Amino acid sequence: MKRNRVIIAFIALALVLFPLVVKSDYYQHLVILALMWVVIGGSWNLLAGYTGQVSFGHAVFFGTGAYAAGILANKLGISAWWGMAFGGITAALVGLFIGWVCFRLRGPYFALATIAAGEIFRLIATTWESLTEGMVGIMILQTFRSKLPYYYLALFLAAASMFVFDQVMKSKWGFYFISIREDQDAAESLGINTTLYKNVSLLISSFFTGMAGAFYMNYMAFIDPHVVFSLHYISIMAILVGIIGGVATIWGPALGAFIMIGVQETFRSSVFGLAPRWVSQSHALVFGLLVMFVILYMANGVVGDWPKIKRLFLRRP
Amino acid sequence: MIAVSFFEVQEISKRFGGLMAVNGVSFQVEPGKIFGLIGPNGSGKTTIFNLINQYYTLTAGDILFKGKSIKGLKTHEICHLGIGRTFQVVKPLKRMSVLENVMASAFCRVNTFGEARKLAIETLDFCNLLSEKDKAAKSLPIASRKRLEITRAMATKPELLLLDETAAGLNPGELDEAIDLIKRIRDRGVTIIIVEHIMKVIMSISDRIHAINYGQTIAEGKPEEVANNREVIEAYLGEAYAEGGTH
Numbered sequence: 150m151k152r153n154r155v156i157i158a159f160i161a162l163a164l165v166l167f168p169l170v171v172k173s174d175y176y177q178h179l180v181i182l183a184l185m186w187v188v189i190g191g192s193w194n195l196l197a198g199y200t201g202q203v204s205f206g207h208a209v210f211f212g213t214g215a216y217a218a219g220i221l222a223n224k225l226g227i228s229a230w231w232g233m234a235f236g237g238i239t240a241a242l243v244g245l246f247i248g249w250v251c252f253r254l255r256g257p258y259f260a261l262a263t264i265a266a267g268e269i270f271r272l273i274a275t276t277w278e279s280l281t282e283g284m285v286g287i288m289i290l291q292t293f294r295s296k297l298p299y300y301y302l303a304l305f306l307a308a309a310s311m312f313v314f315d316q317v318m319k320s321k322w323g324f325y326f327i328s329i330r331e332d333q334d335a336a337e338s339l340g341i342n343t344t345l346y347k348n349v350s351l352l353i354s355s356f357f358t359g360m361a362g363a364f365y366m367n368y369m370a371f372i373d374p375h376v377v378f379s380l381h382y383i384s385i386m387a388i389l390v391g392i393i394g395g396v397a398t399i400w401g402p403a404l405g406a407f408i409m410i411g412v413q414e415t416f417r418s419s420v421f422g423l424a425p426r427w428v429s430q431s432h433a434l435v436f437g438l439l440v441m442f443v444i445l446y447m448a449n450g451v452v453g454d455w456p457k458i459k460r461l462f463l464r465r466p
Numbered sequence: 467m468i469a470v471s472f473f474e475v476q477e478i479s480k481r482f483g484g485l486m487a488v489n490g491v492s493f494q495v496e497p498g499k500i501f502g503l504i505g506p507n508g509s510g511k512t513t514i515f516n517l518i519n520q521y522y523t524l525t526a527g528d529i530l531f532k533g534k535s536i537k538g539l540k541t542h543e544i545c546h547l548g549i550g551r552t553f554q555v556v557k558p559l560k561r562m563s564v565l566e567n568v569m570a571s572a573f574c575r576v577n578t579f580g581e582a583r584k585l586a587i588e589t590l591d592f593c594n595l596l597s598e599k600d601k602a603a604k605s606l607p608i609a610s611r612k613r614l615e616i617t618r619a620m621a622t623k624p625e626l627l628l629l630d631e632t633a634a635g636l637n638p639g640e641l642d643e644a645i646d647l648i649k650r651i652r653d654r655g656v657t658i659i660i661v662e663h664i665m666k667v668i669m670s671i672s673d674r675i676h677a678i679n680y681g682q683t684i685a686e687g688k689p690e691e692v693a694n695n696r697e698v699i700e701a702y703l704g705e706a707y708a709e710g711g712t713h
Contacts, residue, residue: 321577324570331559338519338553340545340574340622 161308168300177296181368183410184303188310188361189383190390190402192354195314197388198397199323200350201330202252206263208383209247209270210240210355214362215377216274219287222366224280229289233363240359241352243270248348255333264380271378286373289366299368306364307403310357315399317353326350327397358387381433386413389436393443395450404451412439470533472497472657473626478527480513480681487513489681490527495626495674500648500658502672502689506701510681511661512554515628518659519544519551531626545574550624552615554631554661558603565590565599567618574622586621593617593647609640616647620656627651629660633667645671669693677701 164184168177189211197203217239218232251262274281281287293299317323325346328336337343366372376382386409394405416432419425447454473495480488488510495501503511516522518529520541529536536544559567568586569579576582590596595613598606606614612632619627633644641664648671652658662668668675668689675692677685685695692698699707 319579321573321579321582324566324573324582327562327566328559328570331561332557334521335553335557335559336570337541338521338545338551339571339618340542341570342540342542 164304168297174296177300179410179414181296181300181303183407184300184307185361185364185368186386186390186406186410187307187403188364189358189387190394190406191310191314191399192357192361193387194391194396194398194402195317195326196350196354198391198401199318199330200326200347202347202350203260203388204263204354205260205380205384205388206247206265206267207354207358207387208267208378208380209263210244210358211362211365211383212270212274212372212374212378213243214240214359215366215372216281216287216362217359218363218366219289219372220280222289223282223287228292229363229367230292232366233360236363236366237356237360240362241356243359244351244355245348247355248351252344252347252351264384267378267380267384271374271380274374274378281374284373284375286371286376287366288371291370292367299364303364303368306357306360310360311399311403313353313357318399322346322349385436389440392450393439395452395454398450398452401450401452408451412436471495471530472532473659474530475514475518476528476530478514478517478529479525480510480517480522481525487681488517488678491678491681491683492527493676493683493686495657495659497625497657498652498655499673500652500660500671502668502675503659503661503678504663504668504675504692504698505678505684509679509701511678512630513681514678515551515630515659515661518628519549545622545624548623548625549628550619550622550626551628552612552619552630552632554634556608556611556615558606558611558614560602560604562603563599564595564601564603564606564614567603567614568621571618572621589617589621592650593620594643608635609637609644612636612644613647616651620651624656626657626659629658629662631661631663633662633664641667665693 167180171177189207193204193207214236217236218229221227221232221235222229247266251259251266254262275283325341328339328341329343329346333343362377365377390405390409391402393408394403395401412435413432416435417429419428443450447457451458471494475491475493477490477492478488479486479490491514503514505511513522517524520536520539524537531547531549536547559570562570565586568590569582572582572585576585587596590599593613593616595610595617598610603614616629616632629648633641636644645667648658648660660668660672672689675687675689676683677692677695677698679701684697684701685692
């Protein structure tokens with residue numbers, strides 16, 4: 150217990166000092182993205198890992214958060230920073246709607262419905278040009294030239310989201326979420342309003358994912374439907390972050406975010422320019438292989454199967 | 467003035483397509499008693515439980531708990547009203563520990579982690595399952611799983627408890643423990659409706675027994691009355707026994 154606290158304090162300190170030590174914009178950028186993915190992966194994990202409602206549509210909330218902030222800045226001239234709160238709330242409202250529609254379905258059918266929801270939102274964002282500028286996308290002016298403010302904001306968001314998820318999972322809600330995952334009928338007969346608590350889980354999950362989306366808008370200063378509503382780059386990535394790090398663990402998605410950003414960047418840059426250019430085209434393939442490997446050999450992810458990994462490397466007799 | 471009965475089902479029916487699984491069954495349960503529900507396989511016992519806790523919706527009839535209709539409520543609301551149930555096919559929350567299983571249901575009555583833990587431990591102790599509290603629910607043998615079902619239902623502090631074949635699959639020693647537990651639950655003032663196939667259990671603990679077959683009532687009365695009823699013997703053992711019997 151005490152050792153864990155020391156490790157957490159050490160990680161926190163390292164992350165706080167990182168941009169002061171590493172001045173490279175490029176590496177700061179990667180860590181900012183990883184921190185953003187800590188938020189999204191954790192959100193996905195709350196809904197899918199703990200509550201058992203596997204979403205293939207988290208791009209809906211990410212994109213909604215990003216567009217809420219972007220449209221606020223673009224149409225009304227209000228700073229996109231206000232959009233951080235607005236983005237989270239808008240995404241949560243969309244979450245309620247999606248829940249109302251999709252929670253009538255269970256298991257794989259729910260998952261399929263969320264894929265459909267993601268595609269519907271992408272098409273709306275593409276077609277409703279008067280509101281979203283369609284494929285042209287939304288561009289705003291970045292508030293800061295330095296990456297430092299964005300870095301610390303992302304760090305704060307990541308830490309805050311993990312704190313909230315941890316507290317939720319230690320409360321009555323957490324017990325209810327896991328009960329619903331384990332057996333919805335049994336949970337209902339134990340007095341758990343499964344419809345309500347699935348929506349509570351979705352609400353928290355979509356709120357934080359929307360915040361991450363609004364942050365992305367502020368940070369990147371440009372969005373278009375194919376990026377923020379992408380099935381591949383957002384929805385599937387959220388799942389990969391969750392399962393590679395470790396489903397239904399607090400630290401899993403956090404670690405998964407850094408691993409996935411690392412893997413993605415390694416391949417996107419063709420192993421930092423050392424490998425032939427076609428390598429950069431193959432990152433989807435590598436993601437697929439990685440998922441197969443994790444499912445076959447580490448079904449509980451890096452954090453969930455940590456004792457197993459430790460045994461493998463230490464080979465204690 | 468007519469006294470309000472504690473629990474009453476009035477002419478309840480459930481139709482699944484062309485099949486009347488339950489057809490016009492009525493009974494009343496007095497508080498503090500153990501009420502047995504018997505019938506051959508497929509006669510509609512579990513369906514009646516599913517109707518009582520509103521997992522299925524009634525095709526016809528009404529169910530009154532303390533004088534109020536509970537028809538149309540949600541399953542989780544039934545639990546909050548004070549009607550707990552166990553499942554014939556046990557449904558442990560597998561990847562949670564025994565203690566966590568019971569805590570999850572204790573949250574029905576309390577709100578904080580500490581209170582839930584306290585209530586869960588008390589209930590586990592009462593049901594003689596405290597020694598297993600840190601084990602994963604999926605690792606329990608069947609007898610303990612059945613006991614966990616009861617413990618979980620008890621942690622919701624029910625006034626009426628529906629026990630669905632909690633003695634099935636137990637060995638004689640475990641059976642005696644189960645009977646003892648059911649009696650202790652009754653002594654706490656909890657009213658029990660029990661579905662059971664094992665006659666040793668149902669005959670020895672029930673105050674009244676209601677027998678059904680093909681979804682319809684065939685007899686109701688004290689255990690010995692029902693055991694000697696011609697239609698009950700026919701339903702269980704066949705016509706030859708009913709006719710050749712000594713009654």
